[in-house]
Amino acid sequence: MVVRERKTETRLAVELCGIPLRTPLIPASGTLTKEALGEVEGVYGAMLPKTTTPAPRAGNPPPRVAETYAGMVNSIGLQNPGVERFLEGLDAFDIGLPLFVSAAGDTLEEFGALCERLGADERISAIELNLSCPNVECGGLTFCAGPASVEEVVAVCRRATGKPIFAKLTFEGVVENARAAESAGADALTIMNTIPALTIDAHRREALVRGGLSGPAIKPVALRAVYDVCGAVEVPVIGSGGVTSGIDVAEFMLAGATAVQIGTASFVRDPKEILSELASYLDKVGLDTADLMGALSS
Amino acid sequence: MVVRERKTETRLAVELCGIPLRTPLIPASGTLTKEALGEVEGVYGAMLPKTTTPAPRAGNPPPRVAETYAGMVNSIGLQNPGVERFLEGLDAFDIGLPLFVSAAGDTLEEFGALCERLGADERISAIELNLSCPNVECGGLTFCAGPASVEEVVAVCRRATGKPIFAKLTFEGVVENARAAESAGADALTIMNTIPALTIDAHRREALVRGGLSGPAIKPVALRAVYDVCGAVEVPVIGSGGVTSGIDVAEFMLAGATAVQIGTASFVRDPKEILSELASYLDKVGLDTADLMGALSS
Amino acid sequence: MKFYGVSVEERKASGRYTVLRYRWPGLVEPGQFVMARAVGWPVTLDPFLARPFSFYDHDGEVASLLFEVRGRGTALLDRAHKIEVSAPLGCGFQLGSSSGKAALLGGGVGIAPLKILGRRLTELGVPHDVFLGFADAPTAGAARDFPGAGMATMDGSLGTPGTVLDAVPNLTEYGAVYACGPNPMLAAVKRTVGPDRLCQLSVEERMGCGNGSCNGCAVPVRSGGYVRSCVEGPVFRAEALAW
Amino acid sequence: MKFYGVSVEERKASGRYTVLRYRWPGLVEPGQFVMARAVGWPVTLDPFLARPFSFYDHDGEVASLLFEVRGRGTALLDRAHKIEVSAPLGCGFQLGSSSGKAALLGGGVGIAPLKILGRRLTELGVPHDVFLGFADAPTAGAARDFPGAGMATMDGSLGTPGTVLDAVPNLTEYGAVYACGPNPMLAAVKRTVGPDRLCQLSVEERMGCGNGSCNGCAVPVRSGGYVRSCVEGPVFRAEALAW
């Protein structure tokens, strides 16, 4: 039995920017709370808490979530206690896995200072720059607005820290933005975030949630974004968007992703099942995760 | 009974660019064949066949459709017999309703000539410009690439015909493109088309369909696009994207749409049911469709 | 989020609501809730999210839920033979501080947590009265499960006409108030009870995950900002809430 | 697309396949198909599209389908009590032109339309032989419904080893060939039969709508471009296909 378990371990392991991950799964930022860590033991290859910002953010007023066909729309508004209190509580996420931290600022300076602060913390293995939250207005700046702004913000962060940097991009103009992030020195790209969306309550005749669509509904859109970006850049890509089953994970890796984030799906099912579906799939096709990457016949 | 039917009629009727529609429903271009017209009697307020192009197009090789969570991805590639044979067969779609025609060209000149040709046909009440098909490369030109190209193509078509012109836009940059189309003289806007997407068959390890996502999955994205565009332009907006139930129709009208297209949903259910759900909803809230438009409390 | 499949052992109507019973060994505190859905595989897309419901009752072995059919989620639960639940979730009512007699106020389906709360208060020997408010007589049928409870109906067809607060003869005689119902009712209870007595409210906010992960179920608090009603709540001390 | 809810009257295993029977009065031509799904409300999101299946049999009152469980759609059909169908769809086999004896070739679940086709040919007094090809002996269990049929299995465990074509002793004795099965098998049949005899193939292409609306089920034709297999097909004359 020990032998078999060992085998599963190697079969699932991947390496991301030189960081070994036991499994290719990572919780998507903002979708796993420290209170729920006990439920996900053995599932993930790294930890990734909710985005932190320089100052505390109260977030948006309710309603913040609404259900849609095969998905949900959220408008949380980056509620978080600010980077200092975040770092004080960070040990809760230190469960023996590489620890990635998601960061966002309102200005270039804030991004730079935040990366410097996070880069100085030894517990943190890499920083994911959230350049794509649809639910906050970034002081007039939308960092994912186009390649020029993406390049600028990634360059600032690159100068601020020697830690690996992942740029998390939205799917609008994703290929150009991906090239810009790469050329500015991003070590990996997280593709993608939620898609701007709106829900309306027809009976009350009121807008319900204006925010980002996530969940199974967006999977084929994210899969295309990942595939296209993998064809355009050299750096590793982390897939995010609608991953709901182990087969979905395999599809993202076949499209070229090195690791895959699980977000909304973890609200409706046990992510352990996703991992074991992936393991069964690998058994069936006789491959390891490392072999899957980009292995589409065409 | 006659009285009651009359009442339902008025209750459902809307006016689009001066054209009276018995119901606010229109089949989305490319989703209703003439062979199926018998099934949809009484449902629609206007007819809208599949996009026509100057020359015949064979379309893309199969597989052309694949299922996704709450939706499908298609890559038909605008298969059509070309405008001349299209017009020869157009009488099949003339079932006593206003007849709209969807048109696409590879160049500005083609768009202009096509609009002139279609504009000269008395059977046609309005022309929908398909500026947003994700499945064809338009001779290097992507007409929805940005406001400048949208403005250019709409202006050319405007000069070519006096018939009402609807510009069908993709959701990327939809608000700027909508303003551009309006200022170039579009009489209405169809918001939106499918979203670029990809499906992969993990078992065969091959890409399946690279095309556009449609169906319930995209509804909240289309709803937001319609809402945002309605806030930015004066011309009427026709909603398209994921409409699956009568409540969905109501939501699009509450968001500001004057009429609503039914596409993919008509593959999986009888659109008559959608109309009767809308009628029940109107009974329940005590409103007519005309009152619904933009009637969100906020 | 881990869901457990359980078989529905009994389903009965209670007024216009439904009561479901299923085997659920373990500890449950009054005011805690479950995320539940009709069974689907591997997930249900239709509806996509599980729905929150208070524990209606629990005897250590068997749990029950009381719910109103509102939309798709509850319609499916209403006819499901197998359901999936994640539980027990959230922080329930604090029963410790004895301060005389307690008033339990429920409005509509908000009566749900009062059943298990009453049972537990009885076990602890805390004297309490139950008051229930409903829209009309048919809905008020659910009061049969609360023998001796005071009652009000909005349309006046049964009990005191008005809200549940109108059914309480003398609110000042109670040292503690526990309430559950629509948020406007809870706000009224808070106003009426005032700051001097222990008042706990079980709030209802839209939920995404139910386990604290999504920050979706935000409730504004006096100390500033929002807290999650699924982890820090759903039961809050009235004075903690910013409404 | 209008779907009709029908109750499954009988479900039985046939080899590794399932046969479903339901009441379906009206006319059905051999080779026509249905779009079917387990019942859902108002649509099923999971899976989203209905699935195409050939009519296996039809006696004027009761229809049956024979299918293999491949994925989610067929898994749900396999346990559904109520299903929704849209039918009859497409153009079936042309039975008119009598040109001697007919050979009916089926591969895997492609055997489905041969049952109703054989029945109709018998009614018309057209002499015919049936040949079936399967992967292995367990799947070949479905041949029991075709008494007297020739048989081949790929693994050689039953009948002639090889494909269905290997089971036909002398193809030249037949004036007409009707075939249904995976597209590569159909291409092989077309090659083997050659251009001189009437050869009709029921093709299998992914479908969106099933009623001609989506242009999804494209099949390349000799005359150039594509036609829709759900309207112009699913049965085509072999020489019309560009493969």
Ligand SMILES: Cc1cc2nc3c(=O)[nH]c(=O)nc-3n(C[C@H](O)[C@H](O)[C@H](O)COP(=O)(O)OP(=O)(O)OC[C@H]3O[C@@H](n4cnc5c(N)ncnc54)[C@H](O)[C@@H]3O)c2cc1C
């Ligand atoms: C902690 C908690 C405990 C609850 N306990 C109970 C209970 O014991 N019994 C009971 O019947 N109900 C309870 N509810 C409410 C219950 O969750 C909703 O009635 C249910 O989610 C409706 O689901 P649906 O699919 O049937 O309706 P939907 O189609 O989702 O919605 C129908 C309508 O209900 C409203 N609604 C939907 N979800 C919620 C929500 N989470 N909160 C408030 N309104 C909502 C919306 O306005 C919507 O228009 C509780 C809610 C919370 C947060």
Ligand SMILES: Cc1cc2nc3c(=O)[nH]c(=O)nc-3n(C[C@H](O)[C@H](O)[C@H](O)COP(=O)(O)OP(=O)(O)OC[C@H]3O[C@@H](n4cnc5c(N)ncnc54)[C@H](O)[C@@H]3O)c2cc1C
């Ligand atoms: C005109 C026609 C008649 C058919 N008749 C029968 C029949 O009588 N009995 C029967 O068992 N099957 C028949 N099929 C095939 C049947 O439609 C598929 O097996 C079914 O759609 C699979 O659905 P699923 O959800 O179980 O599998 P899915 O999860 O959708 O797919 C499982 C695998 O099956 C393949 N597949 C899916 N859909 C199709 C399709 N439309 N065509 C080809 N391959 C597909 C894919 O490669 C996929 O990997 C027919 C197909 C057509 C087009």
Ligand SMILES: Cc1cc2nc3c(=O)[nH]c(=O)nc-3n(C[C@H](O)[C@H](O)[C@H](O)COP(=O)(O)O)c2cc1C
């Ligand atoms: C409730 C919720 C909160 C989120 N918060 C964040 C966040 O703080 N930072 C971030 O980068 N992405 C955030 N996201 C986006 C997710 O990380 C993920 O990229 C997106 O939801 C798509 O993946 P999914 O479909 O698997 O959820 C959030 C998503 C949800 C649903």
Ligand SMILES: Cc1cc2nc3c(=O)[nH]c(=O)nc-3n(C[C@H](O)[C@H](O)[C@H](O)COP(=O)(O)O)c2cc1C
């Ligand atoms: C199979 C298919 C074919 C389509 N063909 C066209 C087309 O020819 N021209 C066009 O403008 N839109 C076309 N569309 C897009 C639809 O008109 C519609 O805008 C889109 O599918 C979103 O709406 P829905 O979710 O209701 O389907 C097509 C969509 C589908 C699914």
Ligand code: FES
């Ligand atoms: S419902 Fe997700 S945090 Fe409370």
Ligand code: FES
């Ligand atoms: S399946 Fe839609 S046209 Fe054939």
